Amino acid sequence: MNEIGQVLLCAPNEITVAIESLKTFEKHKSDLQVGRYLQIAQGNNDYTVAVIRNVRGNTSTNEVGATEWQFVVSCQAVGNLSAANAFERGAVLLPVPTEPVYVPDQETLDTLFAESAEYDFPFGSLSVNKGVTLKISGDRFFxxxxxxxxxxxxxxxxxxxxxxxxxxxxxxxxxxxxxxxxxxxxxxxxxxxxxxxxxxxxxxxxxxxxxxxxxxxxxxYWLMNSEELESIFIESNEQNSHNQVSQFKHAVILNKEKHNPGLDVTYDSPVFFSLCEVYNYIENLNREVIGRLDGENHPKLADGKLVTERKNFYFDKIQSFVQQSTAAATKATNGPYNGEFNRFVSRLETKLADRRLKFLLExxxxxxxxxxxxxxxxxxxxxxxxxxxxxxxxxxxxxxxxxxxxxxxxxxxxxxxxxxxxxxxxxxxxxxxxxxxxxxxxxxxxxxxxxxxxxxxxxxxxxxxxxxxxxxxxxxxxxxxxxxxxxxxxxxxx
Missing domain, CATH: 3.40.50.300 (P-loop containing nucleotide triphosphate hydrolases)
Known part of the structure; x- marks a missing residue:
């Protein structure tokens, strides 16, 4: 191996190498590029392998007026090379000042990046040495x-x-x-x-x-959670969006209970419910008329039937309700959401009819x-x-x-x-x-x-x-x- 310099300083994050000879530096200039590797003795048969981070040159004038160069190479330790020519990533021991520094030969570089049982995944070639294939640990990487x-x-x-x-x-x-x-x-x-x-x-x-x-x-769609359902069907900037969220949530939970008897379902439960039936429910709320005759005070259908449980009537079809009236014999008033969900219902209808959304909604x-x-x-x-x-x-x-x-x-x-x-x-x-x-x-x-x-x-x-x-x-x-x-x-x- 060709010795090019000596360790000047050693720290956990930096090793500084001094090269005293301009001739030596010129001879190995191509091997001293940023990103290439140096081999540094550890006082025995083992070596520290370091990657070059920067190279700095200093000049001075000697007694006869000639310019003298000194080069300082800053490195980062990346691993240890044992006497058995086995490379281990991570440097446990670091070299001390005065230890000799060498340019590794091709055999050493092949050892550093050789395929092993752990490092077997090819990741490309080194940018500073195209002839060296870089192998990494695929398990650790992925x-x-x-x-x-x-x-x-x-x-x-x-x-x-x-x-x-x-x-x-x-x-x-x-x-x-x-x-x-x-x-x-x-x-x-x-x-x-x-x-x-x-x-x-x-x-x-x-x-x-x-x-x-x-x-x-x-x-x-029934796999979506509450946040995803509301983001596609609810416009948060509408004035009555809180009512839309409240009634949509209620309708979804009731419909999940209808199609999954025996299960303890919530708004976020990934179980089947019918979006068409939920649409019917919201549309019926939007049309609802409350009978106000004595003993009524419930939604009243056109045939005079009272709706005591909405879930028993509103999912199956769009119902017809009695007309709003102030007459004593037919007194009836609009329900709490009558006409309030016009835009909401229109949005649901548009989404359900959009053929581009069939993969999601049908x-x-x-x-x-x-x-x-x-x-x-x-x-x-x-x-x-x-x-x-x-x-x-x-x-x-x-x-x-x-x-x-x-x-x-x-x-x-x-x-x-x-x-x-x-x-x-x-x-x-x-x-x-x-x-x-x-x-x-x-x-x-x-x-x-x-x-x-x-x-x-x-x-x-x-x-x-x-x-x-x-x-x-x-x-x-x-x-x-x-x-x-x-x-x-x-x-x-x-």
Whole structure:
């Protein structure tokens, strides 16, 4: 090895190396670039490996007036190289001043980045030495949250596709995992439908991609929580929005009880209810007329029947009520919400008639029937069903209407989180480890999880922040890909 200098200063975060000779510096100038490596003796047969952070040159004039150079190289220790030529990341011992410093040869560099049982995932080549392939610990890398950031056109999507190709074993349009079953799952939120082509292989490669778009995606509305339901159906800036929320909540709970007898349901319970029946209920409230004759004081239908329990009459159809009247023989007054829900009812009707929202408001199974509470397993298999699908699911958001984009991302993220949470608990109860890790990839994340607290993005922000804060404990990690790092999921979430 060629000695180039000596240790001048040693600290936990910095090692300073002095190079006294201009000739030596010039000879090894290409090896002293920022980002390259130095090998520093530890007083025995072991070495500290350090990466160069900066290089500084100082000049002075000697007794005869000639200029003399001294170079100071600042390094950061990255690991130890033992006498057995084994590299261990993390420096336990650091060299002291006067220890000799060397430029590592190619054999040493190969040792530093050699593939091992743990460090076996290829992550590219070193920017300062293209001939050295960088291998990282795939388990450690993907068990943490990942951010891929850069300006438009910098190659984020290509970098993400290449990383994910290495995960699932795709290289040059070939599948290296033919005949193998892997338990890891990747769910990609694809805003511009960029990834489908990257993961579509020839049939002979036996790689069955699981693409979901507005025509194949099924997300029953009854899986939405209270915040998601209200964000799609309630306008918070309307004067009577509090009444809309109150009666909509009441109607949803009553309808869930009707369709799920025996269950103790709440507003947030992910069980079936009929949105059409809830619409009927709200419309009947909006038309309601109260009979005011002696002994009545209840909503009164056109046939004279009194409504003592709204849930028994208002869900099935739009009812006809008696006319409002001040006459003594037919006295009747408008109900408390008569005419107040005109805009609310119109909004519900418009949403239900919007064909773009069929995947959410009227999802049907292959046999044409609506999804029910008992179909939850089939719904989850869209994203995590790996028995007859590949482990890569691409959710094409390009066709999703903007007004439900946040809700779609929120609902899928929350379903995956809940699955990982409960599956992890079941495995731990059986004294087993979680064997189904999942990664959610948020492509163009700034489109649906901006930093601003806009009500339109509140549901997706809340769901993904929960993934960022708690997901790793349950085998769920997050890859955020964004043009603007400052407006992605809050840094505190990591």
């Amino acid at each position: 068990s943490k949250h990942i951010a891929v950031v850069g300006s438009t056109g910098s190659g984020k999507s290509c970098a993400v596709a290449r990383i994910l190709h290495d995960v699932v074993g795709i290289s040059r349009k070939k599948n290296s995992n033919v005949g193998k079953q892997r338990n890891a799952h990747i769910v990609i939120f694809d805003v511009h439908d960029e990834y489908t082509a990257a993961f579509t292989l020839d049939k002979t490669e036996s790689f069955t991609l699981n693409p979901l778009d507005i025509d194949s995606l099924h997300l029953p 999802p049907k199974k292959a046999d044409g029937t609506l999804y029910q509470t008992g179909d939850f397993e089939e719904i989850m298999q869209q994203f995590l069903g790996y028995l007859n699908k590949a482990n890569v699911t691409i959710v094409d958001l390009s066709g999703i209407p903007f007004e439900v984009l946040s809700i779609t991302v929120s609902l899928i993220s929350r379903l995956i989180f809940d699955f990982c949470f409960h599956y992890s608990k079941l495995r731990h109860e059986a004294e087993l480890t979680n064997d189904i890790p999942v990664m959610i990839v948020c492509e163009e994340a700034h489109n649906y999880i901006p930093q601003s607290d806009n009500a339109a993005y509140r549901s997706s922000r809340k769901s993904l922040e929960r993934v960022a804060k708690e997901g790793r404990k349950y085998g769920l990690s997050l890859m955020v890909v964004s043009q603007r790092p400052s407006v992605s999921v809050r840094a505190s979430a990591y």
